[in-house]
Amino acid sequence: GAGVSQSPSNKVTEKGKDVELRCDPISGHTALYWYRQRLGQGLEFLIYFQGNSAPDKSGLPSDRFSAERTGESVSTLTIQRTQQEDSAVYLCASSKRLADYEQYFGPGTRLTVT
């Protein structure tokens, strides 16, 4: 079946602009996660959803970052007033349920803030 998809694959934006990143999880997966990967580094947890509820937003770096999810489907990560330090690959993952453990990753969105 189809895997996790993300769009756009690449995004170049000017400092101060807002961006929206989209994630389509595997159909039927109730849990959805966002991570950030800076160049040459590991993945940092940002936020997760169980259905359309976000119980843990502890990883969001600042109030410029927000995310929402429609039902058990698509999620969008919004970054307002982008800064150069926001440049990274943003990865989305989904899992059948919270207790199912295995997370399947999307290809990521490479964000470059100039």
Next chain:
Amino acid sequence: GENVEQHPSTLSVQEGDSAVIKCTYSDSASNYFPWYKQELGKRPQLIIDIRSNVGEKKDQRIAVTLNKTAKHFSLHITETQPEDSAVYFCAASLSYNQGGKLIFGQGTELSVKP
């Protein structure tokens, strides 16, 4: 919160040799430990995982060991091949209690020389 340390950051081996990557974690309540392989420009792919009620798990040339007392786990790759060259990430998760969010190590760049 959970913290994961991974060593070494780079590892170079000759084809056919074994490779070992080690990780330590800080939260004794962590109960799920996956390993991901990430090739350049690609998404992370789960290669093996272990839960806290198991001490060792094998899958062909790959094995993972877990020492809960010492709070460390290791990835062992035997008979390495050039296609094993990639960045490997370990992660730890409190799974159900914290929604399954993964805390990643900083990665190990493995190079297998023919």
